[in-house]
Amino acid sequence: MGRPPKFSREQLQAAALTLVDAHGLEALSMRSLANALGTGPMTLYNHVQDREDLDTLVADAVMAEARWSPTPHADWRDEVEDVAAAGWRAVRAHPRAIPLILTRRSRSTAGLEVAEALLAGLARSGRSGHALLVAFRAVTAFVSGMAQAELAGRLAVEAGESPEVVIDRFRSLPSDRYPRLIEIAGAAATSDPEVEFREGLRAVLAGLAAPRPPTPPQRAKKQGRDLTPSRRRS
Amino acid sequence: MGRPPKFSREQLQAAALTLVDAHGLEALSMRSLANALGTGPMTLYNHVQDREDLDTLVADAVMAEARWSPTPHADWRDEVEDVAAAGWRAVRAHPRAIPLILTRRSRSTAGLEVAEALLAGLARSGRSGHALLVAFRAVTAFVSGMAQAELAGRLAVEAGESPEVVIDRFRSLPSDRYPRLIEIAGAAATSDPEVEFREGLRAVLAGLAAPRPPTPPQRAKKQGRDLTPSRRRS
DNA sequence: ACCTGAACACCGTTCAAGT
């Protein structure tokens, strides 16, 4: 009976994230992680339900790194910006894990923490209920969408191409079909992702701060989304 | 020499998407697709570079379904909203393919088409260069972020739980730690995703329409992101 | 309660051969 676990959840997370950071997502498997920890694959099933669960563990490890100021700012928008930027920094620090985060963020406890902090800031705008939900979705959508954009660039670089080559290829798209795409590819060549994030987020927050036009009443309906609590192992 | 291809790109796309729609992402493999088409796995390598390439093919098939009005609206924001909503509808029509879209949208030709149409609308706001890039990122980030939210709900339902159960589980989170999360879980219970999308997008567009505060000049730097052209097979 | 090796039913992909 009562035998102490051989590995802690934190050990698993750290080892898995290290593997992903160093060698990419494809390098993470039950077998490779077990190997990195010096055991057989089956041992992992004492700590993790699934391969899926392992992926969630990694996403959670990334989100757990997010740090923001605990003291509220004067302006609620600054507070939201602070938390959102923290989440985004955590994601950017682990580019190879981004697909996992895009796909499992809402199953991570650490993700819930970030969400609640974001909501605390947004609630200070005077919103509650449905309006708060919409604002929350807008901000989180923006953050994870920016992470998606980040991923796209890294994928190509990963595939062995320099950023310059990627942009050049865009520039060599048929210019009659994709004139604007080519234009922003040029802009992207000298752009700082941090600035893009900041400016974009401020635009979103400005939109949320502006008086909102009346909207038709809700039809009662439908399922909850982005609301899945993380399943805790045993 | 010159032998006509046994399958067209469209056939592959259709068969793969059907498989995913019907049985989920895990049901798509080189072998299962080959089987559905009545060949051996190796035949697929005449049409596709990779397993990765197959994923991109599916994402492309989904984005190719996006349809929007070809005639420009009076207000540029309505035009952007039209295109963005079209992209979102396409995504929602294939919920089980969402992880692929989140992860490979920027490698899809059909995705480029949507992007260019979005840019055409945004350019009418008077933006170009860096400002256009930022506006573009904000809108696409919002759309794919909303898709991410959509995914989260479907995952749980897929896992065999009714939407009500999912929301109930959220409501039963520790209420001292996650008060706001619980609040919006309640709001989400009666919320229509379509309304959320519309309201959120309008907030983003309102923010983009508002006069922008001055921003510090760009440091020259960095790589392009979200700009990877799709690799065409021979 | 937790650990673990063997075995099974899958994968993607290389190779070599065919037309």
Added chain:
DNA sequence: ACCTGAACACCGTTCAAGT
């Protein structure tokens, strides 16, 4: 140019057994 079967090096996971 395109098709294809056999074979290889991987996967996640079930089972049964150990402490």
